[in-house]
Amino acid sequence: MMEIEKLKVLVTGGAGFIGSHIVERLVKKGAEVIVYDNFSTGSIENIKHLEKDIEVIRADILDYDKLLDVCRGVNVISHQAAQLEITKCIDNPIEDLKINAEGSLNVFNAAIKNGVKKVIYASSACVYGQAQYIPQDENHPTNPNWQYGISKLAVEKYADIYNKYYGIPTIGLRYSIVYGPKEWYGRVLTVFLKRAMEGQLPVVWGGDQIRDFIYISDVVSLHSLCIESDIVYNDIFNVSTGIGTSIKQLARLIIEIFDLDGEPIYEDVKEGEGSELLEGRKRLPMELKKMVLDNRKAKKNLGWEPRVRLREGLIKEFEWLKSNKHRWKKMSY
Numbered sequence: 646m647m648e649i650e651k652l653k654v655l656v657t658g659g660a661g662f663i664g665s666h667i668v669e670r671l672v673k674k675g676a677e678v679i680v681y682d683n684f685s686t687g688s689i690e691n692i693k694h695l696e697k698d699i700e701v702i703r704a705d706i707l708d709y710d711k712l713l714d715v716c717r718g719v720n721v722i723s724h725q726a727a728q729l730e731i732t733k734c735i736d737n738p739i740e741d742l743k744i745n746a747e748g749s750l751n752v753f754n755a756a757i758k759n760g761v762k763k764v765i766y767a768s769s770a771c772v773y774g775q776a777q778y779i780p781q782d783e784n785h786p787t788n789p790n791w792q793y794g795i796s797k798l799a800v801e802k803y804a805d806i807y808n809k810y811y812g813i814p815t816i817g818l819r820y821s822i823v824y825g826p827k828e829w830y831g832r833v834l835t836v837f838l839k840r841a842m843e844g845q846l847p848v849v850w851g852g853d854q855i856r857d858f859i860y861i862s863d864v865v866s867l868h869s870l871c872i873e874s875d876i877v878y879n880d881i882f883n884v885s886t887g888i889g890t891s892i893k894q895l896a897r898l899i900i901e902i903f904d905l906d907g908e909p910i911y912e913d914v915k916e917g918e919g920s921e922l923l924e925g926r927k928r929l930p931m932e933l934k935k936m937v938l939d940n941r942k943a944k945k946n947l948g949w950e951p952r953v954r955l956r957e958g959l960i961k962e963f964e965w966l967k968s969n970k971h972r973w974k975k976m977s978y
């Protein structure tokens with residue numbers, strides 16, 4: 646078993662939402678941590694309170710020489726840096742592929758050259774595409790419906806090859822929808838929360854779409870188990886609650902928790918079209934109808950158990966948002 650307090654861990658994307666929570670936990674557990682981030686979407690605010698305990702490298706994963714240099718003496722890499730905006734991957738699939746696939750290859754190559762013992766990398770539920778059944782286990786077919794899912798799937802396939810060829814243990818984490826303090830991305834849960842903070846009712850498009858929301862601290866716990874575990878091979882885990890929540894249910898829950906007055910507002914927006922009520926927002930094309938990931942493999946193999954229920958997680962995120970309103974200033978809702 647790897648003891649975290651004895652490790653030097655490099656976290657790419659460590660100034661981002663998920664990465665910064667990972668960094669915080671690693672510091673708490675006594676690891677030596679290097680954050681490697683170009684701050685394209687990450688924020689120094691996320692890691693400021695840890696500054697005296699960590700080293701921060703402002704650099705790009707596309708800069709292989711820099712990565713190679715920084716990875717010297719590193720035992721474990723947690724690779725979280727990526728381009729993850731669906732609208733961006735549609736508008737600029739080449740940029741998406743470059744950051745996610747080439748960037749990850751750089752990370753894997755730097756790991757091998759420096760004798761890194763393990764690489765844990767962020768994948769995504771997007772590798773599955775439309776669900777043929779739910780909950781989707783790790784063997785569910787992978788037919789991404791967006792370019793981002795393809796670049797993430799490529800990362801998994803590269804990891805597999807690198808594991809077989811060079812023997813480096815790689816663990817891919819297919820996150821469902823991760824939520825919690827410090828997230829910044831405008832999507833259904835954050836848009837509902839932002840409106841709730843201003844006393845506005847959620848605007849629902851359709852509403853029968855089913856999603857699996859996993860709270861950030863549960864993701865971080867699983868990540869720690871992946872470092873500690875004796876897994877010395879290539880593996881992939883869904884990181885999810887296994888619980889499906891429809892968008893209608895989410896809207897109602899938010900109305901109830903935050904004591905809003907009224908019912909969800911239903912707006913008829915077709916996939917790929919713009920909203921009239923939510924200025925600047927567009928419904929995604931080729932939307933997923935259902936996404937619920939089976940988490941039994943992580944539970945069984947790693948002894949992990951997600952603990953935070955949606956209601957509790959939403960309240961925690963809301964509390965954070967109330968005292969960090971500036972963080973979502975640019976998000977249209």
Ligand SMILES: NC(=O)c1ccc[n+]([C@@H]2O[C@H](COP(=O)([O-])OP(=O)(O)OC[C@H]3O[C@@H](n4cnc5c(N)ncnc54)[C@H](O)[C@@H]3O)[C@@H](O)[C@H]2O)c1
Pocket residue numbers: 657658659660661662663664681682683684685686687688704705706707724725726727728729744748767768769770819820821822823824
């Ligand atoms: N948030 C989710 O619900 C979710 C779901 C599935 C998968 N993921 C994956 O989890 C990982 C973390 O996502 P997040 O939600 O924390 O997003 P985020 O945008 O907050 O974090 C990504 C971080 O990577 C950094 N980064 C981006 N491009 C970089 C580059 N070229 N070089 C160096 N740093 C770069 C950004 O500045 C940011 O700090 C990503 O790999 C993402 O694809 C997230």
